[in-house]
Amino acid sequence: MLDTKSKLVKPTRYILLDTNIFEHLGNTELRSQITNLLNDALTKGYGISMSQYSFLELLDTATVENEVRALSETKGLKQFKVTQGVLIASGHLGCLYKEDGLDNNKQPERGDKIIAGTSMVHNTLIFTTNGRDFPRPFFNEVSKQLLKYSKSDGREVYIISYFLEPNLDIIQAKYDSRIKPIKK
DSSP: OOOTTSOOSOOSEEEEEOHHHHHHTTSHHHHHHHHHHHHHHHHTTEEEEEETHHHHHHHTTOOHHHHHHHHHHHTTSEEEOOOHHHHHHHHHHHHHHHHTTOOTTTSOOHHHHHHHHHHHHHTOEEEESOGGGSOTTTEEEEEEEEEEEEOTTSOEEEEEEEEEEEOHHHHHHHHHHHHHHHHO
16 A cells, blocks of 8 residues: 555654545555645655544444455554543543534444544544544545546546544634633
């Protein structure tokens, strides 16, 4: 997939791959486009990483073929552990989402909150094709790219890929406002 070992210098910042990026790599047309975007990021000094939580999402109920592919695709990537700090950040994010008007039915799934928390703790960008899992104003769009592939019946499908960044200033301000009554 990517030549993550060719860089001898330490990356200036990491890009955290959302689990859906790995799932899209099974599509030949999307694989090429995604690989090009990530190789471009590597040339700009970024490193490519994943949350270890994505392993669960990739391997949970996977066929043997998909498991082998997932393990191959993730080999050599920087992996961020799901630490207590990540879980705390993820939980705080869920509370902030709720206070910002995202009720439980509209909130991202727990796994996406863990990926978001990982991004916050390690200050990475997130590469995803599901931007609504990382809502504004908590995450800012750095760039987006239209990706296209053809279904077996010949219909063209378009999806948008996003590079998103945690808005740590907004997150901290909303968190501070949330706990202010408790600090008195």
